[in-house]
Amino acid sequence: MKITISLAQLNVFFGDPDQNFAQIEPAVKQAAEAGADIVVFPEMWNTGYDLTRLEKVADKNGDRTQALLAKLSRKYQITVHGGSVSTAKNGAFYNTTYIFGSDGHLLTTYDKVHLFGLMNEDKYLAAGHQEDHFQLKGIDATSVICYDIRFPEWLRTLSLDNSRIIFVPAEWPTSRMNQWRRLLAARAIENQSFVVAVNRVGSDPDNPFGGHSGIYNPMGDEIVTLDDRPQLKTVTIDTNETDDARGFMPVFEDRRPELYR
Numbered sequence: 001m002k003i004t005i006s007l008a009q010l011n012v013f014f015g016d017p018d019q020n021f022a023q024i025e026p027a028v029k030q031a032a033e034a035g036a037d038i039v040v041f042p043e044m045w046n047t048g049y050d051l052t053r054l055e056k057v058a059d060k061n062g063d064r065t066q067a068l069l070a071k072l073s074r075k076y077q078i079t080v081h082g083g084s085v086s087t088a089k090n091g092a093f094y095n096t097t098y099i100f101g102s103d104g105h106l107l108t109t110y111d112k113v114h115l116f117g118l119m120n121e122d123k124y125l126a127a128g129h130q131e132d133h134f135q136l137k138g139i140d141a142t143s144v145i146c147y148d149i150r151f152p153e154w155l156r157t158l159s160l161d162n163s164r165i166i167f168v169p170a171e172w173p174t175s176r177m178n179q180w181r182r183l184l185a186a187r188a189i190e191n192q193s194f195v196v197a198v199n200r201v202g203s204d205p206d207n208p209f210g211g212h213s214g215i216y217n218p219m220g221d222e223i224v225t226l227d228d229r230p231q232l233k234t235v236t237i238d239t240n241e242t243d244d245a246r247g248f249m250p251v252f253e254d255r256r257p258e259l260y261r
């Protein structure tokens with residue numbers, strides 16, 4: 001199945017939801033005009049890592065984000081992978097993904113499972129506990145958030161449900177861009193999946209962020225890589241390549257889960 005994907009590599013304005021929300025419709029429109037089936041945004045695009053002010057800036061129950069993404073996906077008839085946003089729900093704060101289908105319905109939601117201590121997520125956020133699966137043009141896909149890619153056992157768990165594409169919204173600092181690219185390639189190779197990764201650009205008070213959003217095929221090749229400027233890039237993948245990779249080397253069948261922990 002051919003799937004056309006737009007990577008919306010945005011700058012994120014620190015602690016300024018209004019300015020950040022204003023960036024979303026132009027990107028969705030541009031992606032739809034480019035013929036994309038799905039547009040993908042970065043991590044925590046509503047507030048950035050303004051964690052000390054979450055009480056004021058986090059999206060209450062994700063209502064504002066969900067209303068906007070539902071409206072835009074329906075208006076432009078495109079699946080919107082909403083990267084992630086800071087949310088306040090059930091008495092805690094979360095780093096939450098919402099994905100809306102092209103008919104404006106919520107396909108799935110996901111709370112970041114592995115909290116990133118180096119950016120203080122463990123002090124301010126609650127961790128998610130649930131898997132995240134959805135379908136795109138009949139193809140199984142899954143989605144994680146940024147630091148989650150350092151946990152191959154988690155991405156393997158998610159990939160066992162026949163997933164062919166792993167989406168990765170991120171706020172990944174410039175200082176570790178070499179690890180970003182290698183980890184994404186490794187997760188693509190070992191899961192024989194496409195990896196679609198969207199990082200932010202620009203800076204917050206603590207870090208510059210490196211962009212280099214990209215798509216990796218099941219062999220781990222970078223089929224597109226952006227630079228470190230805001231931009232939207234649209235690329236078509238062919239998910240039959242996952243069948244080719246899995247047919248050639250049956251890694252999923254050769255697993256020995258009884259030996260793993």
Ligand SMILES: NC(=O)CCC(=O)C(=O)O
Pocket residue numbers: 043116119145146147148150170171172173176
């Ligand atoms: N926002 C994040 O989860 C950043 C993860 C990161 O930088 C890493 O090195 O891992």
